[in-house]
Amino acid sequence: GAVVSQHPSRVICKSGTSVKIECRSLDFQATTMFWYRQFPKQSLMLMATSNEGSKATYEQGVEKDKFLINHASLTLSTLTVTSAHPEDSSFYICSARAYRGDSQDTQYFGPGTRLTVL
């Protein structure tokens, strides 16, 4: 199956700093990538949809100036958490859409990044 990687897997930073998380589709091209966050014992919540070469679409309540998304190529999307605060501590998961026709339209998920803001 298709593989999606995330880097780093874990990051600890001080409050006020910025953190960049990378999401890569390793063996397929993804015109669309998605960013989710997950709090303990909660479901995955979609933050934004990222389309290659265009601006990301953010879900209601997600601050676009705080969570900067760049999808510069068909295999790479980045999420930058700017001026991180302790409440941004969470598990961030990306996914990449592999579309090969309506019967093969699948989203593959990365392993996630654990962000801890001190």
Add this chain to the structure above:
Amino acid sequence: KQEVTQIPAALSVPEGENLVLNCSFTDSAIYNLQWFRQDPGKGLTSLLLIQSSQREQTSGRLNASLDKSSGRSTLYIAASQPGDSATYLCAVRQVGGSNYKLTFGKGTLLTVNP
């Protein structure tokens, strides 16, 4: 707005037991429904995907059913093993739209005891 609910939130069973996990959704206008497995601190592994026109899908010891009209899906795990211990998530994709948004439930934490 679509809402996905999973019951129970946690389940503990002895090894070898058959079990059923439940998922319900409020808006039946779905494109498909997917079951995932998530190990602690890890990403998601897709288990089964059921298209809206299908009633069930099977993979090994796993069987997922879908009753779209009633907004329900079940994941049946036969002869459970300790290695099945994980959180199981259900997600639905809505009809329409071009961006393939998924709405997830909170998951069921399954523990299979040796």
